[in-house]
Amino acid sequence: MVTMAVAGVSGRMGRMLVDRIDATEGATLAAVLERPGHDWIDADLGTALGGRPRGLVVGSDTDAALDAAEVLVDFTAPAATVAFAQAAARLGRGHVIGTTGFAPGDIEAIDAAAAAGATIVRAGNMSLGVNLLARVVEQVARALGEGFDIEIVEAHHRHKVDAPSGTALMLGEAAARGRGVSLDAVADRGRDGMTGARRPGAIGFAAIRGGDIVGEHEVMFAGEGETIALSHRATDRGLFARGAVRAALWAADRPAGHYDMMDVLGLN
Numbered sequence: 182m183v184t185m186a187v188a189g190v191s192g193r194m195g196r197m198l199v200d201r202i203d204a205t206e207g208a209t210l211a212a213v214l215e216r217p218g219h220d221w222i223d224a225d226l227g228t229a230l231g232g233r234p235r236g237l238v239v240g241s242d243t244d245a246a247l248d249a250a251e252v253l254v255d256f257t258a259p260a261a262t263v264a265f266a267q268a269a270a271r272l273g274r275g276h277v278i279g280t281t282g283f284a285p286g287d288i289e290a291i292d293a294a295a296a297a298g299a300t301i302v303r304a305g306n307m308s309l310g311v312n313l314l315a316r317v318v319e320q321v322a323r324a325l326g327e328g329f330d331i332e333i334v335e336a337h338h339r340h341k342v343d344a345p346s347g348t349a350l351m352l353g354e355a356a357a358r359g360r361g362v363s364l365d366a367v368a369d370r371g372r373d374g375m376t377g378a379r380r381p382g383a384i385g386f387a388a389i390r391g392g393d394i395v396g397e398h399e400v401m402f403a404g405e406g407e408t409i410a411l412s413h414r415a416t417d418r419g420l421f422a423r424g425a426v427r428a429a430l431w432a433a434d435r436p437a438g439h440y441d442m443m444d445v446l447g448l449n
């Protein structure tokens with residue numbers, strides 16, 4: 182039985198993770214966390230979720246949660262995630278990171294935590310479909326070369342706070358890998374006003390925000406006289422929770438390191 186803790190348990194993904202862990206054979210929910218000062222702190226999780234008490238109290242003490250659990254599943258916010266990774270390193274635990282919106286320095290801190298003893302699985306998208314799509318995008322980008330312009334369009338619900346989405350960046354990285362370039366060198370992340378003509382070799386990003394859209398991504402390869410479009414549409418957030426719990430089961434008996442969902446799915 183793999184013991185798991187969920188961070189950000191009151192959030193959209195936090196609630197999904199509780200349901201998914203409860204439904205997964207071989208997984209048990211051992212601790213739940215919210216940020217200090219949150220309304221749910223010290224409440225029984227079952228009651229906070231509007232049901233019966235279940236004898237699990239919402240806390241804000243990361244070390245106590247990691248004493249109780251082998252793996253922390255974390256869909257929260259960048260600053261919180263970096264601190265969780267450092268705690269996972271200190272205590273030698275697994276850390277599944279679904280959080281997006283990181284700055285480059287955050288990724289360096291997560292890498293350092295993995296090097297210092299945490300078993301980290303991090304992915305901007307935990308679904309099988311998107312991870313397969315990333316593989317296909319890499320191959321298509323390699324095959325087509327710079328005669329085709331790459332544009333990535335993503336759409337999400339009105340509450341999303343980061344753009345481009347973690348998934349869009351993951352797909353951009355895959356396309357850049359296919360072309361043998363660094364995404365940082367070619368990304369065009371926002372156009373407005375007199376932008377000038379498209380930069381040759383750019384990988385462009387556009388973000389739509391509205392309503393309750395779960396997550397939609399399209400990678401467009403626009404050439405002369407033809408366009409190829411590869412897309413993924415998530416219709417149920419439970420999809421991401423399923424992938425995250427699979428990653429947590431996988432991480433429980435792996436050595437420390439920084440892995441991604443391709444490792445979990447056996448696509449690497």
Ligand SMILES: NC(=O)C1=CN([C@@H]2O[C@H](COP(=O)(O)OP(=O)(O)OC[C@H]3O[C@@H](n4cnc5c(N)ncnc54)[C@H](OP(=O)(O)O)[C@@H]3O)[C@@H](O)[C@H]2O)C=CC1
Binds near residue numbers: 261
């Ligand atoms: N990789 C993937 O497959 C997916 C990734 N995501 C990503 O997951 C993240 C969360 O998304 P979502 O659930 O929609 O967002 P929500 O805002 O609904 O949930 C985030 C939760 O984290 C809590 N939180 C913030 N700081 C801390 C902290 N220090 N300790 C504990 N809890 C904390 C928030 O509390 P409060 O509201 O009080 O600040 C909130 O409850 C986003 O970055 C999103 O992009 C989402 C779906 C899939």
Ligand SMILES: O=C(O)C1=N[C@H](C(=O)O)C[C@H](O)C1
Binds near residue numbers: 306347397
């Ligand atoms: O915030 C979300 O909701 C999602 N975030 C992830 C991202 O940034 O790509 C994954 C998914 O698209 C939903």
